[in-house]
Amino acid sequence: MGCRERAAKSDLLRIVARGDECVPDPRGTLPGRGAYVHPAVNCLELAVRRRAFPRALRTQRALDTAELRKTLEATP
Numbered sequence: 001m002g003c004r005e006r007a008a009k010s011d012l013l014r015i016v017a018r019g020d021e022c023v024p025d026p027r028g029t030l031p032g033r034g035a036y037v038h039p040a041v042n043c044l045e046l047a048v049r050r051r052a053f054p055r056a057l058r059t060q061r062a063l064d065t066a067e068l069r070k071t072l073e074a075t076p
Contacts, residue, residue, distance in 0.1 A: 001056055002037045002047035012036040013072075017057045021064040024071050033057050041072050
């Protein structure tokens, strides 16, 4: 979604909308529509810049990605 590079599903991180924020779903079990990004901050930044999350998750409002960014920065 962010960098638009193809990868295996197991190499990507699933993101779902919970209220007004994007949350990671590493196990892929949360309900709702999901979007996939590489688990890297630069891929997340590209997705945010392109406003890809509201479009992919089919929401009418902007979504907060602060917690998602903290999670990606904490993973090695």
